[in-house]
Structure formats: C-alpha cells, structure tokens
Amino acid sequence: xxxxxxxxxxxxxxxxxxxxxxxxxxxxxxxxxxxxxxxxxxxxxxxxxxxxxxxxxxxxxxxxxxxxxxxxxxxxxxxxxxxxxxxxxxxxxxxxxxxxxxxxxxxxxxxxxxxxxxxxxxxxxxxxxxxxxxxxxxxxxxxxxxxxxxxxxxxxxxxxxxxxxxxxxxxxxxxxxxxxxxxxxxxxxxxxxxxxxxxxxxxxxxxxxxxxxxxxxxxxxxxxxxxxxxxxxxxxxxxxxxxxxxxxxxxxxxxxxxxxxxxxxxxxxxxxxxxxxxxxxxxxxxxxxxxxxxxxxxxxxxxxxxxxxxxxxxxxxxxxxxxxxxxxxxxxxxxxxxxxxxxxxxxxxxxxxxxxxxxxxxx
Amino acid sequence: xxxxxxxxxxxxxxxxxxxxxxxxxxxxxxxxxxxxxxxxxxxxxxxxxxxxxxxxxxxxxxxxxxxxxxxxxxxxxxxxxxxxxxxxxxxxxxxxxxxxxxxxxxxxxxxxxxxxxxxxxxxxxxxxxxxxxxxxxxxxxxxxxxxxxxxxxxxxxxxxxxxxxxxxxxxxxxxxxxxxxxxxxxxxxxxxxxxxxxxxxxxxxxxxxxxxxxxxxxxxxxxxxxxxxxxxxxxxxxxxxxxxxxxxxxxxxxxxxxxxxxxxxxxxxxxxxxxxxxxxxxxxxxxxxxxxxxxxxxxxxxxxxxxxxxxxxxxxxxxxxxxxxxxxxxxxxxxxxxxxxxxxxxxxxxxxxxxxxxxxxxx
Numbered sequence: 001x002x003x004x005x006x007x008x009x010x011x012x013x014x015x016x017x018x019x020x021x022x023x024x025x026x027x028x029x030x031x032x033x034x035x036x037x038x039x040x041x042x043x044x045x046x047x048x049x050x051x052x053x054x055x056x057x058x059x060x061x062x063x064x065x066x067x068x069x070x071x072x073x074x075x076x077x078x079x080x081x082x083x084x085x086x087x088x089x090x091x092x093x094x095x096x097x098x099x100x101x102x103x104x105x106x107x108x109x110x111x112x113x114x115x116x117x118x119x120x121x122x123x124x125x126x127x128x129x130x131x132x133x134x135x136x137x138x139x140x141x142x143x144x145x146x147x148x149x150x151x152x153x154x155x156x157x158x159x160x161x162x163x164x165x166x167x168x169x170x171x172x173x174x175x176x177x178x179x180x181x182x183x184x185x186x187x188x189x190x191x192x193x194x195x196x197x198x199x200x201x202x203x204x205x206x207x208x209x210x211x212x213x214x215x216x217x218x219x220x221x222x223x224x225x226x227x228x229x230x231x232x233x234x235x236x237x238x239x240x241x242x243x244x245x246x247x248x249x250x251x252x253x254x255x256x257x258x259x260x261x262x263x264x265x266x267x268x269x270x271x272x273x274x275x276x277x278x279x280x281x282x283x284x285x286x287x288x289x290x291x292x293x294x295x296x297x298x299x300x301x302x303x304x305x306x307x308x309x310x311x312x313x314x315x316x317x318x319x320x321x322x323x324x325x326x327x328x329x330x331x332x333x334x335x336x337x338x339x340x341x342x343x344x345x346x347x348x349x350x351x352x353x354x355x356x357x358x359x360x361x362x363x
Numbered sequence: 364x365x366x367x368x369x370x371x372x373x374x375x376x377x378x379x380x381x382x383x384x385x386x387x388x389x390x391x392x393x394x395x396x397x398x399x400x401x402x403x404x405x406x407x408x409x410x411x412x413x414x415x416x417x418x419x420x421x422x423x424x425x426x427x428x429x430x431x432x433x434x435x436x437x438x439x440x441x442x443x444x445x446x447x448x449x450x451x452x453x454x455x456x457x458x459x460x461x462x463x464x465x466x467x468x469x470x471x472x473x474x475x476x477x478x479x480x481x482x483x484x485x486x487x488x489x490x491x492x493x494x495x496x497x498x499x500x501x502x503x504x505x506x507x508x509x510x511x512x513x514x515x516x517x518x519x520x521x522x523x524x525x526x527x528x529x530x531x532x533x534x535x536x537x538x539x540x541x542x543x544x545x546x547x548x549x550x551x552x553x554x555x556x557x558x559x560x561x562x563x564x565x566x567x568x569x570x571x572x573x574x575x576x577x578x579x580x581x582x583x584x585x586x587x588x589x590x591x592x593x594x595x596x597x598x599x600x601x602x603x604x605x606x607x608x609x610x611x612x613x614x615x616x617x618x619x620x621x622x623x624x625x626x627x628x629x630x631x632x633x634x635x636x637x638x639x640x641x642x643x644x645x646x647x648x649x650x651x652x653x654x655x656x657x658x659x660x661x662x663x664x665x666x667x668x669x670x671x672x673x674x675x676x677x678x679x680x681x682x683x684x685x686x687x688x689x690x691x692x693x694x695x696x697x698x699x700x701x702x703x704x705x706x707x708x709x710x711x712x713x714x715x716x717x718x719x720x721x722x723x724x725x726x
Contacts, residue, residue, distance in 0.1 A: 202571060204568065205567065205568060205569075205570045205571055205691070206568075206569060206570070206571040206572055207568045207569070207588060207590045207591050207594075208565060208568055208569040208572065208585060208586040208587060208588040208590075208591045209569055209571065209572035209580075209585075210588075211588030211589060211590055211591075212580075212585045212586075212588050217572075217575075222571060222572075222575045223571040223575075224571065225570060225571040225573075225574030225575050226574060227570045227571075227574055227655050227695035227696075228570050228571045228574075228695075230694050230695055230697070231570075231691055231694050231695065234694045292590050320690045321690060321691065321694060323687070323690075324686070324687035324688075324690045324691050325687075327683045327684060327686075327687045328568070328594055328684065328687050331590075331593050331594050331597045331684060332590035332591075332593055332594065333590075334593070
C-alpha cells in the first residue's frame, strides 16, 4: 500500500516514520520553499521516532515533487499547517485521480470544505474522497530528523461533505489505524477541534507574558488562570450554540473531560489545575509558544476561530468572545485574520443558504 | 476657606492632609460602609504625607455624615472611585447648595455628566458648579493613616457641562492649586484620561500572568510588550476617532509623550521600554494589580472604556478593540460592565441627539 504524507513538520514526519516502520511504501512531500525540513530526513533515509513509538522508519521517497509524491498513493495525508492547505490543494489538484483518499489532519476547522472547493476550482472534478480526520497525534520534533510522539490517537474519526466519501475513506484508512469510524459530518469534527478552544485564549490573554518572557512559563498550568478559563468557557458555549443552531448537539469541553475522567469538576480552570498531564509546577511543564506568531495564534485564530465566527454570522448566532479574540489577535500580528483566514468565501459557502450549508456539514 | 473631601482612599486622604498642612478647614468624608478607611485618620486627627509632600496635615472634621462634611464648603472634592460616584451623588444631592463647587477627580470618563444627572434627578435644581477636574495626583497609601505622593499635578484643568460653571469653579479652585484653567469641555478631559488607555489592555492581555503570579511583575515594563502596545495604539486611535467625529482634535498618546519628552519614538511599546519613570528591570518596578477585580479593570473598564464605547455607538463610530476588552473583562469578572457601567443611560444622554450631546460635552 502506497501512502503519501504531505508536509514534513512534526506530524507529517512522525506519520511517515511510523508507516515506514510498518514497511509501507511511504512518500514524504514538502513544499519546495520548506525544503530544509526534509534535508536531514533525506540524508537519513527516514525518520527516528521516540516516545510512545520508538525506532527508525525508512521512507522510500522524500521529495518536493507533488506528482512523484501522490501518484498511485491510496491515501494522501495532508499534515501541513492550515495556512498551507490552499497551496497544497492547488498543487495536489493537478495530480489527484479517481478513487484516491485525501485525509486532512484536522488541526483546523472545515479544512475539507476549503480543500474540496480549491481542487474543484482548479478544474479537477474527479471522484476523490477528501476527508477531515480527527487529530492524529501530539508530537514535537526533538531534532530535524527525529520526532517525539507523546500522544498517538487510537480512534480516528472521518468526515466528508459526501458521506459516501467518508465511508469509502474508512475502508482505505482501516489498515492504517486501530479503529476508524465515520462521523455525522464535517461539523462534528470541526466543533470537536480542541486546538481552537485550548490555544488562542490563553495565548492572547497572556500576550505580554509570552513576549516579555519569550514563552518561559507553563502554557496550560500557568496561562489558564480562573479568568482565562472563564473566557474559554464562553468560547465553548458559543461553539455549542453554533452546533445547536445547526441541530448538532455538541458536548461542552468540561462535560467531555468529566465524562472521560469520571470527575465532576466545575470549571476549565479546575480541570487544568488538577490535571497532571497538562503540566503543573511540580510535574514538568507544557510548552509555551515563544512568541505570538506561532501557530497557537497564527493557525488557530484564522483557521479555528475565524471559521467558527463566520459560520455563526451566517446562521445568525452571536459570538462576541470569539470575535474579541480575532480582533485582538489581528491587531497584535498586524494581519486581518478574518480577511486572510478561512472565512465564508474561502469555504465556498458565501452565497449558500443555511439549508445548503447544513447539507455540506452534516451527512 | 472650607474644603470638603469625599472619599478617604489614597487621593482623598492625601488631599485632606495636604490642605490640612496649609491650615485650611478640611472635612474628610467617607461612606458609612467604608468607615474603616477613616478609623486611624480619626485617631491621628489627620493624615501623614510622604514623597513629594512631607509632613502631617491636621483634618478638623473626619466624618461619615454628608451634611456635616459639605455644609458651608466652598469646594467639595469627589475622590471616591467611579463606582462610588452614583452613591455619593445621591447622598450629596440632599445638602448641596447654591454656589458650591463639586470637583470630581477624574480617574474616569464623563463623571460630571452622571453626577449632574443624579443630583438633578434627586430633585436638587440649585445652581451648583459640578466639574470634572484632571487627575490630581499619583499616590498610594503606605499605611491606613499615611499616603505616599509620587506625582502632584501642578496644572489642573476644569470642565463642566456649562462653561460658566467651569469658569466659576476656576475662581474657587485657584487658591488651592498653582495653576487652574478651563478646557473646551467634558470631552477634552474625558479623552485625555490616561487610565483608560494605560490600565485595562495590559491587565486583560496579561490576565493569566496576573492571576497565576498574584501580580508579581512590573505592570508597565513587563505587561506592555510589543503586541499589548499595539492593542493600546488601536484603542488610542478609536479614542481619537471619537473626538474627531465630535470636532474635537485629540492628540495621540504617542504624539503627546513625544512632544513632552522631545522624542520621536515609534510605538507605545518603545515609549514604555525606554521610559525609566515607568519601571524597568533595573530601576525598580511599577506596581501590578494582584488580581483582576482591582480598579485597573473594575473601574477603568466600566467607567473608562464603556463610556467611550457607548458614546461611539451613539455617534456612529466603530470601536472594535475597546469593545473586545469590555467583552472579555465582563466575562472574566462575571459582571456585565456595559450594563453596570457608565453607559448612555447612566450619562443621561440615551435619548439625546448628537447635536445635544455635543452641547453637553463641548462648551
């Protein structure tokens, strides 16, 4: 089985190494402008893994040539950050063929919607299963040729605009994961994206601390104080409200973690401050971005909060807390994230009715 | 000359002590619920001052009886925090008489507008000169009976709804200050209120840092990083925009400090990080609030940002950055600051036209 991995950041490199260790025919692609990401991997002929998976995974093809990477691949994983999706989609569109699965690692919201729109806009109308998949893993590059994996998800969920595509993708992804299931659609994966909840608020509401200290504090344990937690709960409520308005019943983050951990904690702050896996003063630390241009802001605002807010606006929901963070982050980084990010136009739903949007987002 | 000082916080106590040292007949009033503020001062019979003024100022009358405090006073200084203005105004209204001057120490925005409305609403239609005065001093209580004054303003500006009241107040205030002048009206004092610019943004954008550290960092030097400075510049622009729309030309904060210091700094961050009087790692520190309920949020949001935003809304100006901070602060402190603060209704201008509002704010 041939597997293409687009993007040689931490997730992409880890995935390539992992399937290399399983002796699959893996092709690892990086955009030419980021060729430095694959220099050492190319020299090594693969990726070293540590953490929850240990070993060396051989990667047969390491390339900046998209055609070479994806031709003949059963599954094409897209692991570039969300701000790279557009470029990768445009490049992909030239070579994707009937029956291929494009599985977008969902660090962002409604990625498949934008990807599908771009591929079609580029003139590729073939029957390709473009799907959002739930977050694959938590990992971090320990060196340019080695990834430390600290959380490999065992249960993967899959969503597409067309449920038949999701079902088809599951058949192709099943050999690659322990458990793969379809969901109720793109909305479910989008609204269960934790990055959008967990990253922008603590980053923006500790902007001075991050910049003055260079990120020298525990991001979750230090950054999520009672008040920051309250803003996160407000964002969570707005997210749930969006779901309800579209007839999708979304659990609150707190209910989810309480259910998972069989607890009855009363606030996100309480969850953070009592959860050892998220850091804490005595038990290590969660890594803090060293500046506000890192992806906690530059990816999770324009490709997380912006699509939430834009969808909300379209369906008549107020999202004042989400909007406040977008406004402040835009000013901090001198980028109009609503304009540059995944807005209604980028998702291709600018002129659609609410009923049409529901059809795209819920199968 | 009899002088009443309402409020025995740091500014009120300092003022009472200062005029006591000048042998004026000073009456210091505190609301009954804050009687503890005057316990030690009463025992001492006055206030100890340190810093730019050193000595002991005898205060003849220290009371929680409003009538005793203000009857016969030429000038009544209001020094309570803005959230106490309503209560003090209601209590004052019973005893204020023709020709008295009520001078509100302007740590907030459009205080005289609200005070005047309440006094009239309480049925007192006498000819009283209710004026906003520019910030009197920077000071901090070093103990319940002693105030450290670190910045005594020598030039005081005065504004009222009716310019005749401002001119009358100047004649009564002149014996008390080196230099007292009228301004173009309430708008000028309101838009030149630095607390509204300097406090809420750094507090809210360092919420986690304040709560996690208990405010253990230098508020200006540490809290105002480049990004926080950018948000402050956005707030400053919105403030200037409000002024322009009402034909009042307001200088930017940066232009003001550049002019004052004969510099050409390019940003608020640059000003903060090169200004030794605002702290810095090597030269001491500016005091940081220990939590988000302190006045940098609880006074400067509802009585600074809210009146700006409400006035802007009324005159058709967008203030997205100001509004974002109001939204986030409200959630952090579980108080709807727009509802509870100095909104259009509290200022009594809810049903006025823009022309009528201009008449109130510009003489």
